[in-house]
Amino acid sequence: MERFWERVRAQAMSGEGIGREDALAILSLRNDALWRLLDVTEAVRRRFKGDGVRLCSIVNAKSGLCSEDCSFCAQSSRSGAGIGRYPLLSGEEIFREAAGAKERGAREFSIVASGLAMRNREELTRVGDAVERIRTELGLETCVSLGTLPPSDVEYLLSRGLRSVHHNLETSRSFFPKVCTTHDYEEDVAAVRA
Structure with a gap:
């Protein structure tokens, strides 16, 4: 599972996005994997949008x-x-x-x-x-x-x-x-x- 997250993170961080198969795999994850997903999405947000928040x-x-x-x-x-x-x-x-x-x-x-x-x-x-x-x-x-x-x-x-x-x-x-x-x-x- 760790390789999956490494691949998804690398694809997202490169700006190319993830493929359909990976997206479907994420949709079928168990709830306990949510923290790992949040970790990846937070890294992507910081990479492309920084730390700022616009209200x-x-x-x-x-x-x-x-x-x-x-x-x-x-x-x-x-x-x-x-x-x-x-x-x-x-x-x-x-x-x-x-x-x-x-x-x-x-x-x-x-x-x-x-x-x-x-x-x-x-x-x-x-x-x-x-x-x-x-x-x-x-x-x-x-x-x-x-x-x-x-x-x-x-x-x-x-x-x-x-x-x-x-x-x-x-x-x-x-x-x-x-x-x-x-x-x-x-x-x-x-x-x-x-």
Whole structure:
């Protein structure tokens, strides 16, 4: 087993990554091997990212009210979770949340909104205004998670000072229809590529 860890560590430290067989072997490890895995991943993190930690804070800028039926999400139309439901916060509310996050030590701030996408231009402009104000007045790096943004919306937000866009592919293409039926996997792929 020690040779396995030496090989995995060397591959990861070289930057080439590990192969599929090793990844599957890691997934099937017993719990008592977790410490060995953490040792390897910590070495890789230090090698490529150093000792620094960047604190990022988020604001749930729009909660609930999602038409999508993603089975994993508390904000989906099929969820029974007792979450707050409210429309997009005002630009001033988003800014106040960012200012509070900065006071608590955040260096990055993310604006997160429920829903498949920002279909309303006024909402996108409100987010863009908030991004620019947060960057210029607070000096915080900003990112967003706003659903499936088309490239033109990403470009608009970048022009306002946005650093990055988050969008997750929660599962594989083949399993996606079991997780979500209200939009296609390819929409998520297109958002990641944008």
